[in-house]
Amino acid sequence: MKKKIKIKSKVNSYEVNFNNNLAQSFADLNKEVIFVIDSKVYKIYLKKIIKNKKFIILSSNEKTKDFFNLKKIIDFFIKNVSKNTLVVAIGGGVIQDVASFLSSIFKRGIDWYFFPTTLISQGDSCIGGKTSINYNKLKNQLGNFYPPKRIVINSRFLKNISKKEIFSGFGEMGHYFFLSNNKDYEYYRKSLLKFSKNEKINLNEIIFRSLNIKKKYIEKDEFDQNIRLKLNYGHTFGHAIENLVTIPHGIAVAHGMNISNFVSYKLGYLKFNKFNIMEDTLKIILKRYPIRKINVKKFVEIMRKDKKSINKKIRVILSKGIGNMFVTKINNEKKFINILKEYFNRKY
Ligand SMILES: NC(=O)c1ccc[n+]([C@@H]2O[C@H](COP(=O)([O-])OP(=O)(O)OC[C@H]3O[C@@H](n4cnc5c(N)ncnc54)[C@H](O)[C@@H]3O)[C@@H](O)[C@H]2O)c1
Structure with a gap:
């Protein structure tokens, strides 16, 4: 039987379907449809299938989801989209953020479906309903909650994803498994280790488990008021890294988790042996994709601008294990600055 996850939402409840048959997934799109498609996905998978449809192709990078670059896409919507049009987004997190944000505000809201095509978007961002647009290089400053009516996960899309992007997906999904419990963490650690040794792994199973951990948080606290804030583990630090270095999002998150654990250890919340065990797992990613020296002053200033800061006080998610x-x-x-300086000066 095909896997399915139902997500309860106050905006609109929705379903994640695991289906590798693209033609079948498109068959019941009988409404007026426009497609918002990642340029690489278009070239590799969709050129023939999508020929006679209305679509816009976008390169997926942080500039594309910057507020100042949305005009081109809004112009396309103005020309081709009515209140009854269904927006079908096919791509990773960048395409998701652009399509969801515009669907949420265009004519005060139109329906959208999402076909995630990266490991990050399949194993994380496709559920939860967050829309996130950058402003002047500051990440995810504008947004709201607007989940798609339907999500279809097709593992075939992952066939041509680079190893770096798969590691990035592992980095992003990692924060769920670290947040969950020892059993989930062990499963994650073993899967990541196997992947790093080029052994066969079942990505669909990892995605399924990752989404099921996230589901528990978002159904309890859809609008990020309470326990969902914990899902920012690794992210406040990770976003600051992304702001200073060009690096895939999930790899920045893996670095962010390690920094968070180090700060937790230095502030006395996390025992050194626990820090070490967690770092050993993260090192599988970090050693392959190290970051150059970071300017700590800038790093902290960026953290202060994070959405979670209150009255300019930095808020972070730390760990006791x-x-x-x-x-x-x-x-x-x-003290925080000194800890960060120590972190960026050490070798792992
Ligand atoms: N809204 C949310 O809830 C949420 C959550 C997490 C991350 N995000 C955002 O998602 C973005 C990162 O998204 P991402 O990591 O999914 O990647 P992405 O959308 O940035 O794409 C990464 C690269 O992979 C390519 N690509 C996409 N699908 C492919 C495929 N099937 N085969 C080959 N190449 C493919 C793209 O062209 C791009 O070059 C960040 O901007 C992040 O802030 C949003």
């Missing part, structure tokens, strides 16, 4: 993360404010910024 697997399955035990918590939200806290940084009260002693001087």
Whole structure:
């Protein structure tokens, strides 16, 4: 039987279907449809299938989801989209963010479907309903909650994804497995290790488990008021890295988790042996994709602009161990800066 996950939402409940038959997935799109498609996905998979349809092709990068670059896509919507049009987004997180944000505001909201095509979007961002647009290079400053009416996960899309992007997907999904419990964490660690040794792994199963962990949080706290904040584990640090270095999102998140664990250890929340065990797992990603020296002053300034900051006080998710993360404010910024300096000077 094909896998399915139902997500309860106050905006609109929706379903994730696992289906590798693209033609079948497109067959019941009988409404007026427009497609928003990632340029690489278009070339590799869709050129023939989508020929006679209305579509816009976009390169997936952080510039594409910057507020100042949305005009071109809004013009396309103005020309081709009515209140009854269904927007079908096919691509990774960038395509998702652009299509969801515009669907949410265009004519005060039109329906959209999502076919995620990267490991990050399949194993994480496709559920939860967040839309996120950059502003002047500042990540994800504009957005709202607008889940798609339907999500279809097709693992064939992952066939031509680079190893780096798969590691990035692992980095992003990692924060769910670290947040969950020892059993999920062990499963994740073993899968990541196998993948790093080029052994066969079942990505669909990892995606399914990752989404099911996320589901628990988003159904309890859809609008990020409470426990969902914990899902930002690794992200406040990760976003600051992304702002200073060109790096795939999930790899930045893996670095962010390690920094968060290091800060937790230095502030006395996390025992050194636990920090070490977690770092050993993350190292599978970090050693392959290290980051150059970071300017800590800039790093902290970027963190201050993060959405979670309150009255300019930085808020982060720290850890007491697997399955035990918590939200806290940084009260002693001087100490925090010194810890970060120590982190960026050490070797792993
Ligand atoms: N809204 C959310 O809930 C949410 C959550 C997590 C991340 N995000 C955002 O998602 C973005 C990252 O998304 P992403 O990692 O999915 O990647 P992406 O959309 O940035 O795409 C990464 C690269 O992979 C290519 N690509 C996409 N699908 C492919 C395929 N099937 N085969 C070959 N190449 C393919 C793209 O062209 C691009 O070059 C970030 O901007 C991040 O902020 C959003």
